[in-house]
Amino acid sequence: MTKQIIIPFGPQHPVLPEPIHLDLVLEDEMVVEAIPSIGYIHRGFEKLVEKREFTEYVYVAERTCGICSFIHGLTYCQGIEEIMQVEVPERALFLRTIWSEYSRLHSHLLWLGLFADSFGFENLFMNAWRIRERILDVMEQTTGGRVIQGSCKIGGVRRDISGEKLGQMSKDLDSIGQELEELTNVFLRDASIKHRLKNVGVLSRDDAYSLGAVGPTARGSGVSLDMRKTGYAAYGKLNLETVAENDGDCYARCVVRCRELFTSIDLIQQAVRKIPDGPIDVKVTGAPDGEYFTRSEQPRGELVHYLKGNGTKFLVRSRIRTPTLTNIPPLVKMLQGCELADVPVIVLSIDPCISCTER
């Protein structure tokens, strides 16, 4: 019988910007089991709901993540609005959709850069992040913040975008799209990248579904689960085609994210064409009394905020289920049977956001 050894992977590792630990049980060079641990930077954000008024908690919710902060804020506001039956102006819903898709663009580009770095393609890493800067510039110009936008509030949004600026953004996205064509062509056609990613970290469709995979991790295995299809914000008024691939390997997850860049551009341009004039917020009075599970599609997948209020200014509970937390069991499955050298690439292929997970 082959002797088994355990190799600790993380919490500090060159491919991990944030700490997660895996005990890898190996037989020779093959991983036979992976046992994950998190909790190195658990911040107890959810507990803060007892000390911050529900209107202030938007800022806390946004700070759950430094990449998809806007979508956390949106999801929280959406949940409170559902409980309080607040009708948000349509223009605000379109603006939320536009900023959500910019968040997805910058998140996917960040991931593509990190992914390229994980298999040693430094130039590709730099090019992905160079394009990402153009996205972040627009975020900053329209919200005032590159990382934390603070533009979402209960009842609408804090800032409007002028028609002229929206037109400029749409035009810029055409040229960004051309740059993305060049970038994604390398990811999708380069022989060495294919060699590194094809048939690595395979997750079957059944496993993806039954283990609770979400986002590009699920869609890379053929599970076309995308919460934008529920029509929240203004997604119900836009044409959205869910991107899915069937191979379930690291390459398929990369293809999904590459194709989703173009979906995001299309959604923003559709939203710019269809955005109505009108107010961007409504006044909200009272306090939430009730509960709601609000769901949205983050760049990493389905995000759930469970909110429960008792009619006071302080919520009883805010429970945030982030996509990375639910993508951990599928990751464990992907790692079983892989080569030790492939572990960093497989871990990165789920786009882990430990900051979100350690809310």
Next chain:
Amino acid sequence: MTTEEQLTMPIEVGQLIGRVEQYKQEGYRLVQIGCTKIGEVYEINYSFDKDFVFRNLRITVNGDTEVPSISGMYWGAFVYENEMHDLFGIQVRGMNIDFKGNFIRTSIKFPFGAAIPKGEQP
């Protein structure tokens, strides 16, 4: 607003495994398990989804009630069950991967439940 129909069914702890098994057979995926402390009791929500139809099972337990694990049916449930134990102190019986309190490391034991201050921990 795009209000989603969210059906929450309060059930007894003894009914949990049977009802979860039913959801599993009907093809629902597990969305999350979450716990809420309401006074001295804990509400535990088991949320499922199939084709964007959201369903929720709710059990209400005392701090000393042992809750059966559903990880036999939904293998990935271990992340939520360990989290529930580490943050709220809920005892979960039969988890497929039991981290024995080490999944989420906190300086205060059970910070969301009956918190045990640092100096008083065993």
